[in-house]
Every structure is written in C-alpha cells, then in structure tokens.
Amino acid sequence: MSNMSYCRFNNTVADMEDCVEALEEDGIESLSESETEKAKRLYELAQEYIEIYQTECSDNFCPECGSILKTVMGERSDCSYGEYKECPNCEYSNGE
Numbered sequence: 001m002s003n004m005s006y007c008r009f010n011n012t013v014a015d016m017e018d019c020v021e022a023l024e025e026d027g028i029e030s031l032s033e034s035e036t037e038k039a040k041r042l043y044e045l046a047q048e049y050i051e052i053y054q055t056e057c058s059d060n061f062c063p064e065c066g067s068i069l070k071t072v073m074g075e076r077s078d079c080s081y082g083e084y085k086e087c088p089n090c091e092y093s094n095g096e
C-alpha cells in the first residue's frame with residue numbers, strides 16, 4: 001500500500017509500530033523467508049533514516065544531552081504565547 005504524501009509519516013508510524021511489536025512479541029523466527037529479508041531491509045532503512053534525520057533536523061535535538069526535543073505550546077518566559085521546544089530528559093528549553 002502506498003501512502004499519500006500528506007499522510008505518509010502518519011501511516012508509516014502505525015506500520016512501524018506494528019513491525020516493532022511483531023519483532024518484540026513473536027521474534028524474527030516467526031517471519032517467512034521473504035518477510036525476514038524485508039525486516040533486514042527495514043533495519044538498513046531505519047539506519048539511513050536516522051542519519052538523514054539527524055542531519056536535516058538537527059534543531060530537533062537537545063544541545064545539552066542529545067535527546068529528541070518535544071514541541072510544546074505555552075507561555076514563554078518573555079510572556080508571549082507560542083510554540084517552543086523542551087527536552088524530556090533534562091532542563092533544556094528554548095522557550096526561556
């Protein structure tokens with residue numbers, strides 16, 4: 001099934017979660033030969049995706065600890081209201 005460009009990431013997240021769950025719960029040995037090959041290909045693609053995402057979306061990573069930042073809406077320290085990013089693992093926030 002191909003994805004429309006406006007929702008491909010949305011759809012792929014659900015499919016990827018399904019694959020992660022299948023590997024976790026049933027294991028690689030539960031897959032057919034062709035599915036095992038595709039699982040390997042998915043591993044390669046995931047590595048490629050991580051490299052590209054880290055390069056293209058570097059401002060989505062915490063400069064303090066390297067975790068992926070969460071986008072939040074709220075009041076910023078300058079009393080404006082809007083979107084800013086904060087780290088789920090340390091105190092970093094660009095809203096301050």
Ligand SMILES: [Zn+2]
Nearest residue numbers: 062065087090
């Ligand atoms: Zn951090």
